[in-house]
Amino acid sequence: MGLLGDELAFGRALTAPEYESVMALGHRKEYPADTPLLTEGERTGHVVIVLRGWVTVSHSTDRGATRLILGLRGPGELLGEMAALDNHPRSATVRALGTVEATVIGGDAFRRFLATHPRVSGLVIRQLTFRLRSADQERSALASLTVLQRLASRLTELSRTAPTGPYAPSAPAPGAGTGPTGAVVHLAQDELAATVGATREAVAKALRLLRTQQIVRTGTRMVEILDPALLALLAEGHRD
Numbered sequence: 001m002g003l004l005g006d007e008l009a010f011g012r013a014l015t016a017p018e019y020e021s022v023m024a025l026g027h028r029k030e031y032p033a034d035t036p037l038l039t040e041g042e043r044t045g046h047v048v049i050v051l052r053g054w055v056t057v058s059h060s061t062d063r064g065a066t067r068l069i070l071g072l073r074g075p076g077e078l079l080g081e082m083a084a085l086d087n088h089p090r091s092a093t094v095r096a097l098g099t100v101e102a103t104v105i106g107g108d109a110f111r112r113f114l115a116t117h118p119r120v121s122g123l124v125i126r127q128l129t130f131r132l133r134s135a136d137q138e139r140s141a142l143a144s145l146t147v148l149q150r151l152a153s154r155l156t157e158l159s160r161t162a163p164t165g166p167y168a169p170s171a172p173a174p175g176a177g178t179g180p181t182g183a184v185v186h187l188a189q190d191e192l193a194a195t196v197g198a199t200r201e202a203v204a205k206a207l208r209l210l211r212t213q214q215i216v217r218t219g220t221r222m223v224e225i226l227d228p229a230l231l232a233l234l235a236e237g238h239r240d
Contacts, residue, residue: 009076011049013123022049022120025113026105031096038080038094045087045107047080053100055079058194059092069194070135072097081124084110148206150196152234155216159183159225185223192223 014022028051031037037048040060050073057071057079070092073079083090084107114121145153160183187195193203207223210216215231217224225231 009074010078010123010127011051011076014120018117018120021117022105022113023103025109026103029102029104031100031102033096033098035096035100036093037096037100037102038083038090038092040090040093042083042090043087044080044090045084047078047084047105047107047110048094049103049105050075050077050079051101051103054097055094055100056097057092057094067093067194068197069191071131078124078127081110081128083107085124147196147198147202148209149234150198151192151203151206152210152231154192154195155185155223155225156228156232156235158185158187159228159231183225183228185225186221187223188221 011019011022026046026049031053037055038044040058052075054072054074055077056069057073058067058069061068073094079094080090082088087107114124185192189203189207190200193200196203207216207218210231211218213227213230215225215227215234217226
């Protein structure tokens with residue numbers, strides 16, 4: 001399972017001249033917390049490159065009654081490229097976690113740029129391939145793993161993005177931080193549930209078990225990892 005984007009985000013993979021040229025194609029825009037940058041089902045073709053902040057990528061299930069968080073995307077990530085390339089409706093909703101600053105580029109301008117810059121076009125193809133493989137792994141995990149296993153895997157993944165990792169110090173992942181004992185994941189239980197494709201009640205039950213075994217400690221919008229090694233063992237079974 002993988003919630004975070006490619007370890008080398010699109011914006012970071014560009015050369016300095018490429019980055020300047022891409023940014024010149026669009027305009028900067030700020031999105032308040034909980035504002036959608038892209039909406040599932042929309043017929044729009046622009047792309048968004050995150051400059052500051054983090055967003056969730058989610059897909060509606062059960063006729064819109066619930067949502068499944070497919071990913072967390074941060075600085076440098078390119079979003080909306082599928083609709084820009086195939087002119088189909090948006091396949092997911094992208095929503096701001098906190099204030100987000102991004103560059104918005106029209107679909108026509110983006111496609112013209114890719115046509116004349118094959119290396120950048122290759123980066124977009126690599127990103128699409130990475131996300132397709134990640135989505136396949138997510139579907140496999142949802143079908144074969146218990147809620148406890150999926151939760152252990154997700155907490156392990158998010159705890160590894162603490163401020164000592166590649167997103168620090170200016171842009172730590174929204175699920176990451178440090179506490180007196182260890183890494184802290186700053187997500188509410190309903191948000192955690194949406195990242196593992198489970199109900200809030202099922203996640204609450206799994207967290208109670210983890211607390212009983214003193215693997216985690218929980219609070220308001222907070223899960224502190226007390227025993228990362230044991231948590232990783234619970235998630236170990238599904239790794240390729």
